[in-house]
Amino acid sequence: TVFEKKCDLWLKMEEAESFKEQGNAYYIKKDYSEAFNYYTKAIDMCPKNASYYGNRAATLMMLSRHREALEDSQQAVRLDDTFMKGHLREGKCHLSLGNAMAASRCFHRVLELEPDNSQAQQEVKNADSVLEYEKMAEIGFEKHDFRMVVFCMDRALESASACHRFKVLKAECLAMLGRYPEAQSVASDILRMDATNGDALYVRGLCLYYEDCIDKAVQFFVQALRMAPDHEKARLACRNAKALKAKKEDGNKAFKDGNYDAAYELYSEALTIDPNNIKTNAKLFCNRGTVGSKLKKIDQAIEDCTKAVKLDETYIKAYLRRAQCYMDKEEYDEAVRDYEKVYQTEKTKEHKHLLKNAQLELKKSKRKDYYKVLGVDKDATEDEIKKAYRKRALMHHPDRHSSASAEIQKEEEKKFKEVGEAFTVLSDPKKKSRYDSGHDLEDDTGNMGDFDANNIFKAFFGGGGGQGYSFEANQCMYTNSCRKQQYFF
Numbered sequence: 001t002v003f004e005k006k007c008d009l010w011l012k013m014e015e016a017e018s019f020k021e022q023g024n025a026y027y028i029k030k031d032y033s034e035a036f037n038y039y040t041k042a043i044d045m046c047p048k049n050a051s052y053y054g055n056r057a058a059t060l061m062m063l064s065r066h067r068e069a070l071e072d073s074q075q076a077v078r079l080d081d082t083f084m085k086g087h088l089r090e091g092k093c094h095l096s097l098g099n100a101m102a103a104s105r106c107f108h109r110v111l112e113l114e115p116d117n118s119q120a121q122q123e124v125k126n127a128d129s130v131l132e133y134e135k136m137a138e139i140g141f142e143k144h145d146f147r148m149v150v151f152c153m154d155r156a157l158e159s160a161s162a163c164h165r166f167k168v169l170k171a172e173c174l175a176m177l178g179r180y181p182e183a184q185s186v187a188s189d190i191l192r193m194d195a196t197n198g199d200a201l202y203v204r205g206l207c208l209y210y211e212d213c214i215d216k217a218v219q220f221f222v223q224a225l226r227m228a229p230d231h232e233k234a235r236l237a238c239r240n241a242k243a244l245k246a247k248k249e250d251g252n253k254a255f256k257d258g259n260y261d262a263a264y265e266l267y268s269e270a271l272t273i274d275p276n277n278i279k280t281n282a283k284l285f286c287n288r289g290t291v292g293s294k295l296k297k298i299d300q301a302i303e304d305c306t307k308a309v310k311l312d313e314t315y316i317k318a319y320l321r322r323a324q325c326y327m328d329k330e331e332y333d334e335a336v337r338d339y340e341k342v343y344q345t346e347k348t349k350e351h352k353h354l355l356k357n358a359q360l361e362l363k364k365s366k367r368k369d370y371y372k373v374l375g376v377d378k379d380a381t382e383d384e385i386k387k388a389y390r391k392r393a394l395m396h397h398p399d400r401h402s403s404a405s406a407e408i409q410k411e412e413e414k415k416f417k418e419v420g421e422a423f424t425v426l427s428d429p430k431k432k433s434r435y436d437s438g439h440d441l442e443d444d445t446g447n448m449g450d451f452d453a454n455n456i457f458k459a460f461f462g463g464g465g466g467q468g469y470s471f472e473a474n475q476c477m478y479t480n481s482c483r484k485q486q487y488f489f
Contacts, residue, residue, distance in 0.1 A: 016045035032062045050080035057089045066096045066162040084113045098163025100130040126159045146173035164190050168199040180207045198228030212279045214245045240274045264291045282312035289321050301325045316342055332362035360438045370422035389423040393457055420453030
């Protein structure tokens, strides 16, 4: 009967109210899971009651289930358009999910119902702020001002804490800034809540790609494209990753095969693929620098290694390669600086040896280079040293320049003395060994400046060259003397 139906309805409403009261009690205790269960029971008993949906929406918000909360709050206002709390909760859900425009509409509806509602007034301001930060972030991204984007997203997320779109944009910009662990953390948090999120999968792949883990990166890009086939960023990144890997491997193979010109070109081509891939490009610059050193393009090799360390300040291999190039150019100050940087980072025996060797060469470079004075290589034989002395001594002998200007005479006398000094050291195996080892010869041989170059000259040529000796008058005699002495050389 009608009466029985009314009684049955009344009983259901009473039971539903009981469930709601129990839900309220659990909500106050912050046991939101139990509160959710009792509000659901209340809704099952009376599915047309707006307040029950509103209460469950509040509970779902506390459980960070904002999308479900949004559905409940929307159902609440559909049942009762004057339900102010329903509109307020709907707006908060929209704002938490990053839909500031929809949130603002909801808050303005609350103000229509209650113009002095201070909470709605504040939420309107929050929604406006989020919209402003979105605009600023969009401009920043276009300008590649990724720090600005991260700042804007951090501010926006204070109100839109559940917005995956904002989080992904922040993570992508963190990756572009080289802050890979932070970017990975943000993307992983999203994937824990939504394993099918194509944007988060793309960011995970982007981090791996920029950390030169290209194979793993491609796997994530492919997975992102499965979830979102129209994801253009993932498609482009996947294509770049594959192209970069192939070109780099081709360059490595050419280098191993000794085809240095081809390797140089392949590494150069690889460097044009993606300027944003800092770590891989650092390796490519270093590889090209290695090839450059093989091709005797030492300055180019140094430039490439410098570009590598600018991209990655921790790249030990690039410092070592550049230091060796500096050694080859006999720019020992720069070589020591690079080896010091390496040894400070990795204190190995090998690095210590390289540093000490560079320091020794630097010390030796600050002395007179007797090999250069005689014009011979550092591995010159005794024979070659004698021949070089004979040639240079005759070339710079003061008597040969007796008719020259005083300035030229002084310069030639100085060179003559240096030639004799060089020969004194390099013709003596013991002195030569100590000189080559970097020892200061003056400590154990007396002052090198006190010796008489003429005495060395006379001893070498077997006479002449003394006081009052005329080089020009006796040039033929010296020539004959030198010929007689040929068997000594």
